[in-house]
Amino acid sequence: MxxxxxxxxxxxxxxxxxxxxxxxxxxxxxxxxxxxxxxxxxxxxxxxxxxxxxxxxxxxxxxxxxxxxxxxxxxxxxxxxxxxxxxxxxxxxxxxxxxxxxxxxxxxxxxxxxxxxxxxxxxxxxxxxxxxxxxxxxxxxxxxxxxxxxxxxxxxxxxxxxxxxxxxxxxxxxxxxxxxxxxxxxxxxxxxxxxxxxxxxxxxxxxxxxxxxxxxxxxxxxxxxxxxxxxxxxxxxxxTTYGAEELIELIMDESLDAKLNDSFIVDLRKEFSKITFHENKIKIFTKNGASLIPDIIEIAVKLDVTDYIKSLQLRGSTLEDVFIGLTGKALRE
Ligand SMILES: Nc1ncnc2c1ncn2[C@@H]1O[C@H](COP(=O)(O)OP(=O)(O)OP(=O)(O)O)[C@@H](O)[C@H]1O
Ligand SMILES: [Mg+2]
The missing domain is CATH 3.40.50.300 (P-loop containing nucleotide triphosphate hydrolases)
Structure with missing residues (x-):
């Protein structure tokens, strides 16, 4: 043996x-x-x-x-x-x-x-x-x-x-x-x-x-x-296959009213097809991020939430983005 x-x-x-x-x-x-x-x-x-x-x-x-x-x-x-x-x-x-x-x-x-x-x-x-x-x-x-x-x-x-x-x-x-x-x-x-x-x-x-x-x-x-x-x-x-070419990540201040936060996400969803939201992070998956930033700001101004945006960042996808994009766990749980 x-x-x-x-x-x-x-x-x-x-x-x-x-x-x-x-x-x-x-x-x-x-x-x-x-x-x-x-x-x-x-x-x-x-x-x-x-x-x-x-x-x-x-x-x-x-x-x-x-x-x-x-x-x-x-x-x-x-x-x-x-x-x-x-x-x-x-x-x-x-x-x-x-x-x-x-x-x-x-x-x-x-x-x-x-x-x-x-x-x-x-x-x-x-x-x-x-x-x-x-x-x-x-x-x-x-x-x-x-x-x-x-x-x-x-x-x-x-x-x-x-x-x-x-x-x-x-x-x-x-x-x-x-x-x-x-x-x-x-x-x-x-x-x-x-x-x-x-x-x-x-x-x-x-x-x-x-x-x-x-x-x-x-x-x-x-x-x-x-x-x-x-x-x-x-x-x-x-x-490359499943990540967006680019990703806009917004980190919102925790003090933002939950209802207002929801309205912001609802309005963003009307403009952008792929969004995930987890804790205070909003991720918008896109192909041409830089050109979309003014649209995001416009929505934020309309709802008067600009003061609650702690950071707004444009970056490439990570494996975690791919994972959440595919399994949608952040949305389901
Ligand atoms: N001995 C068992 N009898 C009945 N159901 C089981 C048994 N072991 C696992 N399961 C079920 O099978 C599914 C898969 O479980 P599994 O342990 O393979 O998941 P996992 O991917 O390893 O998860 P985790 O990341 O939590 O370790 C789950 O729904 C679990 O509840
Ligand atoms: Mg296991």
């Missing part, structure tokens, strides 16, 4: 960058005959790439990952990993790593004991060296004698991540790995994931709600909503 896995791993390493390592065809999941969580998902993960799953809560990201890992059963469709189906998983299991959305380790064991236990499960040869390497990278060395239950939320996340990577997997599934981390920890996390994916040639499927992270780290992104892929491409392709 180990020999087969090593051979599969060697084959994987030797193949070209464009090899497909994960493939799904019309994958579907209906929970309990009722909740249609995944509704026909088709995608490929190529060798060495970081593929991002972006989607609102409940979109079906974790469900898709859980099917691929063999944790839950698909309802319909097909998928393969290294060309093998679920029945052949024993030959490829060692090539797969997983950091689940929830924390999975033993609270009553220390950081070091958890790592050793997980390393033993995978029969890792150079256990001590690998643990030390990952502890150094994810800054857990100082904490290795601490009981896991006593770690902070962000430290627990880092331990969760290390445990999924100890056996040097070739495909890594990271489900919201940075939840609850402070900006510094997130920075360390993303830098190291980038470094490891390059150094060890890991292919990664990553879910995150952090758009800047997805933009920087992912080679390609799938935007998933209601169990379907509604858009896909490189971050730049998504911005």
């Amino acid at each position: 180990v020999e087969e896995a090593v051979e599969a791993k060697n084959q994987a390493v030797n193949k070209s960058l464009k090899e497909i390592v994960v493939e799904t065809k019309n994958l579907e999941k209906i929970y309990d005959g009722k909740v249609h969580a995944v509704r026909g998902v088709n995608f490929e993960l190529f060798d060495g790439e970081v593929l991002g799953f972006l989607g609102p809560n409940g979109a079906g990201k974790t469900t898709t990952i859980s099917i691929l890992l063999g944790i839950i059963q698909k309802t319909k469709g097909d998928f393969s990993i290294y060309g093998k189906d679920i029945n052949d998983y024993k030959t490829i299991r060692e090539l797969i790593g997983y950091t689940p959305q929830e924390l999975v380790f033993y609270d009553f064991l220390t950081v070091q004991e958890n790592a050793e236990l997980f390393a033993d499960c995978y029969q890792i040869q150079n256990k001590k060296a690998r643990i030390n390497e990952l502890f150094d990278l994810f800054q857990l060395t100082e904490l290795k004698r601490r009981r896991a239950e006593k770690l902070s939320g962000g430290q627990k996340r880092r331990l969760n991540l290390v445990l999924g990577m100890l056996h040097s997997p070739k495909i890594l599934f990271l489900d919201e790995p940075s939840a609850g981390m402070d900006p510094q920890s997130r920075h360390i996390l993303w830098e190291n994931i980038e470094r490891l994916s390059k150094k060890e040639g890991i292919s990664i499927i990553l879910t995150t709600h952090l758009m800047e992270v997805a933009d920087r780290l992912c080679d390609r992104i799938l935007i998933i909503d209601y169990g379907k892929i509604i858009a896909q491409g490189t971050p730049d392709e998504l911005k």
Whole structure:
């Protein structure tokens, strides 16, 4: 079994960058005959790439990952990993790593004991060296004698991540790995994931709600909503295809009367077809922003709200604009 896995791993390493390592065809999941969580998902993960799953809560990201890992059963469709189906998983299991959305380790064991236990499960040869390497990278060395239950939320996340990577997997599934981390920890996390994916040639499927992270780290992104892929491409392709060429962003003063604010948006909607409004930010998606600014000001003057415009900015689209434009969550919630 180990020999087969090593051979599969060697084959994987030797193949070209464009090899497909994960493939799904019309994958579907209906929970309990009722909740249609995944509704026909088709995608490929190529060798060495970081593929991002972006989607609102409940979109079906974790469900898709859980099917691929063999944790839950698909309802319909097909998928393969290294060309093998679920029945052949024993030959490829060692090539797969997983950091689940929830924390999975033993609270009553220390950081070091958890790592050793997980390393033993995978029969890792150079256990001590690998643990030390990952502890150094994810800054857990100082904490290795601490009981896991006593770690902070962000430290627990880092331990969760290390445990999924100890056996040097070739495909890594990271489900919201940075939840609850402070900006510094997130920075360390993303830098190291980038470094490891390059150094060890890991292919990664990553879910995150952090758009800047997805933009920087992912080679390609799938935007998933209601169990379907509604858009896909490189971050730049998504911005070019789905983002407006330009975006006018108005930040309104919180003291503006809610009714007046609504009237302002209603009047803007009469002039501009694509507007989103979230908290005190109004975004107008357009092709020729500069020429439209006088029209916006005119509407603001008519309603006497100019004093409540804290800022008005013209800029290019971000991935977050694309995401909100496509899923409309800011409008729906
Ligand atoms: N075990 C289950 N039984 C029944 N329904 C479930 C189960 N697990 C998930 N669901 C439902 O399936 C849908 C998809 O859930 P999933 O966890 O895949 O979403 P997600 O995209 O990972 O969301 P999040 O961003 O919040 O993590 C949701 O409506 C959820 O309530
Ligand atoms: Mg999830």
